[in-house]
Amino acid sequence: MSEKILRSIVCPGCSCLCDDIDIRVSGGSVLQINNVCSWGIGRFVGGKKFAQKKERKRPEGHYISDKKERIAVSVDEACAKAAHIIEKSKRIFIYGLCQCGNRAQARIYEMGKRLNATFIPSEGPLLTLFLKQSVQNGFSLCTLEEVRNRADVVVFWGANPIHSCPRLVSRYAIFARGRFTERGEEDRKAFIVDLQPTELTKLCNEVILKDGNDLALLKAIRKLLKGEKPDNYGTVKPRHARKLAEALNEGLYIAFFCGRGPFYGEEGETFLRELIELVKFLNREKNCVLLPLATDFNTVGFYHVILRNADVDFLKNSVMHDVRSWEPRTGDVIIGLGSDFVWFLSDEQKRAMKEKEVRIVSISSYETLTHVNSSVALSCAMAGIEVEDLCFRLDSIPVKLSAIMEPVFPADWEILEKLDALL
Amino acid sequence: MEVPKLEDVIEFLPRTNCQKCGMTCAEFAEFLISGDLSPSDCPVLHEPEWAGYIEALEEILAPLKERASTGMVINADLCNGCGICVSVCEYNTANSESGRLGKGPQWEEKVAIRVVDGVLVLADESLCTRTTQAADKCTKCKDHCPTNAIDYL
Ligand code: SF4
Ligand code: SF4
Ligand code: SF4
Ligand code: SF4
Numbered sequence: 001m002s003e004k005i006l007r008s009i010v011c012p013g014c015s016c017l018c019d020d021i022d023i024r025v026s027g028g029s030v031l032q033i034n035n036v037c038s039w040g041i042g043r044f045v046g047g048k049k050f051a052q053k054k055e056r057k058r059p060e061g062h063y064i065s066d067k068k069e070r071i072a073v074s075v076d077e078a079c080a081k082a083a084h085i086i087e088k089s090k091r092i093f094i095y096g097l098c099q100c101g102n103r104a105q106a107r108i109y110e111m112g113k114r115l116n117a118t119f120i121p122s123e124g125p126l127l128t129l130f131l132k133q134s135v136q137n138g139f140s141l142c143t144l145e146e147v148r149n150r151a152d153v154v155v156f157w158g159a160n161p162i163h164s165c166p167r168l169v170s171r172y173a174i175f176a177r178g179r180f181t182e183r184g185e186e187d188r189k190a191f192i193v194d195l196q197p198t199e200l201t202k203l204c205n206e207v208i209l210k211d212g213n214d215l216a217l218l219k220a221i222r223k224l225l226k227g228e229k230p231d232n233y234g235t236v237k238p239r240h241a242r243k244l245a246e247a248l249n250e251g252l253y254i255a256f257f258c259g260r261g262p263f264y265g266e267e268g269e270t271f272l273r274e275l276i277e278l279v280k281f282l283n284r285e286k287n288c289v290l291l292p293l294a295t296d297f298n299t300v301g302f303y304h305v306i307l308r309n310a311d312v313d314f315l316k317n318s319v320m321h322d323v324r325s326w327e328p329r330t331g332d333v334i335i336g337l338g339s340d341f342v343w344f345l346s347d348e349q350k351r352a353m354k355e356k357e358v359r360i361v362s363i364s365s366y367e368t369l370t371h372v373n374s375s376v377a378l379s380c381a382m383a384g385i386e387v388e389d390l391c392f393r394l395d396s397i398p399v400k401l402s403a404i405m406e407p408v409f410p411a412d413w414e415i416l417e418k419l420d421a422l423l
Numbered sequence: 424m425e426v427p428k429l430e431d432v433i434e435f436l437p438r439t440n441c442q443k444c445g446m447t448c449a450e451f452a453e454f455l456i457s458g459d460l461s462p463s464d465c466p467v468l469h470e471p472e473w474a475g476y477i478e479a480l481e482e483i484l485a486p487l488k489e490r491a492s493t494g495m496v497i498n499a500d501l502c503n504g505c506g507i508c509v510s511v512c513e514y515n516t517a518n519s520e521s522g523r524l525g526k527g528p529q530w531e532e533k534v535a536i537r538v539v540d541g542v543l544v545l546a547d548e549s550l551c552t553r554t555t556q557a558a559d560k561c562t563k564c565k566d567h568c569p570t571n572a573i574d575y576l
Pocket of ligand 1: 036038041166168
């Protein structure tokens with residue numbers, strides 16, 4: 001079988017969507033992948049995200065399960081059963097939405113809206129708040145290339161890119177050289193604001209928030225920037241806060257990458273409003289941008305569907321921002337799209353799900369805990385590996401995913417089309 | 424892969440400093456790590472009461488076999504393929520156009536180090552500037568690695 005090298009392939013491993021992946025293939029097999037990180041390789045060769053040496057099991061077919069057994073069926077039979085369950089349900093929840101292509105996202109948005117479903121994006125705790133604020137207040141975004149070319153101050157707030165997007169710092173944010181950052185890291189000041197030192201601490205200035213009071217630090221920085229003396233630095237060392245404020249003051253192009261860290265507490269929304277105020281304040285005299293650091297490879301794609309439809313009411317009425325707020329009831333059905341949501345439920349929710357006999361319809365490329373425990377398991381091809389699709393990078397840039405291997409199962413959007421036609 | 428430490432190696436030597444090898448046990452251990460001597464060069468370890476120690480030392484020193492002539496050892500278990508070292512590498516920066524801009528080196532591009540299948544590899548050891556530097560050798564990749572996956576021995 002002749003070998004060939006597929007060049008500049010996009011990696012659907014995380015929201016960085018690296019487009020410099022070169023793959024040597026022969027027949028249907030991948031022989032070597034250059035430039036992909038250890039997360040991405042898992043996606044291409046079927047390893048687990050945090051332990052890529054462990055194989056991630058793929059399903060062997062589509063299944064219908066009752067309490068006793070799991071029966072392999074055709075995709076049409078599985079869709080018919082799923083439609084029946086959905087029709088008989090009292091409330092429909094759609095969870096996941098971030099690890100699939102944009103075609104499936106657009107299709108399930110239409111379908112779910114018609115059925116009056118509640119959407120729970122897996123990265124909702126971060127992105128739903130950001131989208132709400134972008135509609136209400138607006139803030140400046142830019143492309144990752146712009147960060148590479150121009151940013152001289154980069155702040156990772158409550159985010160560890162080494163864990164969420166492993167190549168972000170080498171490709172764009174800290175080490176890459178660009179038009180006005182020709183010396184790479186020497187032309188930039190990088191800060192990491194977190195609860196504890198992380199892998200990046202040795203390469204960045206650190207600001208440690210021992211008690212997680214992000215808001216106190218933000219307020220102190222605002223005061224320092226105005227030339228006032230803060231009366232409260234929270235648990236942050238004053239000299240660390242002053243160093244950050246000094247860099248923000250001196251920088252000409254500042255990029256904030258914000259992760260989930262500050263949104264675990266009660267004050268998440270207030271923090272984001274304050275952060276946007278800081279970005280606006282800095283923008284009066286320089287450039288300052290704010291990018292939510294999504295992790296899953298197409299989290300941003302789902303929010304684009306909402307924006308494309310200019311559906312502000314949908315955001316208010318049909319999106320639950322954290323799956324932990326869901327209280328299972330009899331008659332509930334959960335449609336899991338590209339996500340292993342059972343993992344993210346509290347023990348209490350899991351117990352309630354069992355008690356109330358909540359049914360699961362799972363659409364997944366992997367044999368996850370959710371897929372195995374679902375009433376209907378619809379197995380789909382992997383976007384960006386087995387089927388082409390479109391997705392959106394963390395900075396909202398649309399990126400085309402290619403197919404490098406033959407699929408065994410239909411694409412998720414094809415399955416949704418079949419299901420939709422039955423409802 | 425565990426890179427052996429001097430203390431671990433000394434632990435498996437007789438520690439009598441008898442100097443039958445021409446030096447002390449600690450100096451002998453340093454030569455074991457540098458690769459200039461091997462455990463069987465200690466005559467005492469051939470005596471019956473030290474049976475098994477030569478094999479144990481060889482096991483401890485095994486990771487060093489993967490050491491490049493530049494002294495570089497990459498711990499594939501720690502490396503997550505973030506590519507920071509590739510993008511700051513002294514040779515790569517001067518010679519790879521795409522690397523300078525943060526992209527991974529192209530397939531045919533000649534570079535000292537690159538990430539293959541999710542981990543760092545020495546693509547062409549002869550290009551690493553350490554091979555030509557007598558002193559003040561380059562340590563950029565090691566210094567920048569967030570997971571401490573690179574070492575020189
Ligand atoms: S950083 Fe993300 S997109 Fe880039 S290679 Fe790694 S997993 Fe793939
Ligand atoms: S011969 Fe062996 S025991 Fe004696 S000093 Fe050398 S290493 Fe130590
Ligand atoms: S030692 Fe220097 S030249 Fe050699 S691989 Fe590391 S960074 Fe590159
Ligand atoms: S050796 Fe370190 S810096 Fe280089 S790719 Fe691996 S983890 Fe990243």
